[in-house]
Amino acid sequence: MLTPTSTFALRLAGQGAARASIARTIACPYSTTSKTSTPTGRPIGLAPSSPLARSSAVFSSSSPILACVVRHQRNASTSATSPAASQKSAFPTAAQQGDRLDWNTFFALRKSRRRWQLGFSVVTFGASFVAGVLPTGVADPLVSQVPLDPFITLGLMTMSFGALGWLIGPSVGSLVFYTLNKRWKNQMTVKEKEFFARIKKNRVDPSVSSVGNPVPDFYGEKISSVAGYRQWLKDQRAFNRKRVTFV
Known part of the structure; x- marks a missing residue:
């Protein structure tokens, strides 16, 4: 945005340029050669010694002061808009870097999820x-139809209820874990697919295992860090080396 002083200077410069172009086109009607008149460099109707005439001469179209004023205003407007634009462009990058899931965090979350699953299984x-022990009276008709001792039948029913609860526990634990860590759910799914793809690619062939050379963690369940994954790779190479050299 231009200041009042800059606007006044631009108007005077435009008037001076217009008068100069008119004066150059004036020629003598009684002569075969055109005669160019010299512009006065001051506003029409102003005395040479007046303040407005002097300011018009100073802020002419070729004056370096006018160019300096325009350049200063342009640089000021550009510098005012540049920090805001740079901050807007920097915010998405910082957010993306802050929400990115690395491998160490993935293994830590995986260990935490396993603990939640184990706790809810218990x-x-x-x-x-x-629940299987308490409703003994309700199960009496069923117990009487089974050709076994009632204590054995009730014991089997109670253990079946307990096993069912143990199997339901990991699902409930995973649900609670992902409820508390919603922002990592999609990234953990992607990381798990990539992790199991690497496990499948680098694990050994279990058909060549033996009592003296068992398969080292076939599914990679014991891996809980990046260092643990590297150790798992070393164990796979040691298995293959022992299978060939028997050492």
Whole structure:
């Protein structure tokens, strides 16, 4: 945005350029050669010694002061808009870097999820076991139809309830874990696919295992860090080396 002083200077410069172009086109009607008149460099109707005439001469179209004023205004407007644009462009990058899931964080979250699953397995096992013990009167018609001792039948039913609760526990634990870590759910799914693809690619052939050379963690369940994954790769290479050299 131009200041009042800059606007006034631009108007005076435009008037001076217009008068100069008119003066150059004036020629003598009684002569065969055109005669160019010299512009006065001051506004029409102003005395040479007036302040407006002097300011018009200073802010002419070829004056370096006018160019300096315009350049200063342009640089000021550009510098005012540049920081805001750079901040807007920097925010998405910072957010993307902050939400990116690396491998160490993935293994830490994977270990935490396994603990949640184990904890809920214990809880659901206990709840199901108690639920299988309490309704003994309800199960009497079923117990009488089974050709076994009633204590054995009730024991099998109670253990079946407990096993069912143990199997339900990991699903409940995963649900609670992903509820508490919603922003990592999609990235963990992608990382798990990539992780199991690497496990499948680098694990050994279990058909050539033996008692003296067992398969080292076929599914990679014991891997809990990047260092653990590297150790797992070393164990796979050691298995193949022992299979060939028997050492």
